[in-house]
Amino acid sequence: MNRSFALVMTLASGLTLNAVAQAPSASTPAAAPSASAPAGPAKIAVIAFQVAVAQTNEGQRNFADLQKKYEPKRQQLKALSDEIDGLKKQLQTQGDKLTEAERSTRTHTIDDKEKQLQRAAEDAQNDMQQEMQEMYNTLASKVYDVLNDYVKQHGFTLVLDFSQQQSPVLYAAESSNITKEIIQAYNLKSGVPAPPAEPTVSAPAPSPTK
Numbered sequence: 001m002n003r004s005f006a007l008v009m010t011l012a013s014g015l016t017l018n019a020v021a022q023a024p025s026a027s028t029p030a031a032a033p034s035a036s037a038p039a040g041p042a043k044i045a046v047i048a049f050q051v052a053v054a055q056t057n058e059g060q061r062n063f064a065d066l067q068k069k070y071e072p073k074r075q076q077l078k079a080l081s082d083e084i085d086g087l088k089k090q091l092q093t094q095g096d097k098l099t100e101a102e103r104s105t106r107t108h109t110i111d112d113k114e115k116q117l118q119r120a121a122e123d124a125q126n127d128m129q130q131e132m133q134e135m136y137n138t139l140a141s142k143v144y145d146v147l148n149d150y151v152k153q154h155g156f157t158l159v160l161d162f163s164q165q166q167s168p169v170l171y172a173a174e175s176s177n178i179t180k181e182i183i184q185a186y187n188l189k190s191g192v193p194a195p196p197a198e199p200t201v202s203a204p205a206p207s208p209t210k
Helices: 003-014 017-022 049-055 057-097 100-154 179-190
Strands: 044-047 158-161
Touching: 044 100, 049 057, 049 100, 049 179, 057 100, 057 179, 100 179
Parallel strands: 044 158
Antiparallel strands: none
């Protein structure tokens, strides 16, 4: 299975919200000191802003919707990948019984299908990443508004984002981390309910011994 197909399969079926949160966004705003902040000792907070955006109820709902949208494409790619694997196995098991022309024809067919799979996987990957980025940027702007209000209400003079790749934060006390508070504040403002919990599969009961 080629890398592009494997990546699309990961994006479409196994990608977590934290993965979205780790992708830096050029449009992610940086919280700055408020001009109206009172003079005195600095009151500093830290936040994993991208994680906060992704873990809001709205972020989780939107990403789940995006996964559902791309599920048919994921199934198409998987079907084509399975077809290619089947053709390769046939060629491997029947190769000594085929003429040189037949082997050449089958090899050419496999090559064409692999190129088709790669192009389709790359297109799906690019489309999903673009939608994911647009979805994140829109939500990030709204979460930032909540962050801005929270900072003013609690008198913070500076907020540092430690989810950025080039974050200047080397250490911060847990009490200064306002990530959870911002998630909760946004969830309250948006009114979007928490996503349903994933069903748990219980282990089968052991058979009684005789």
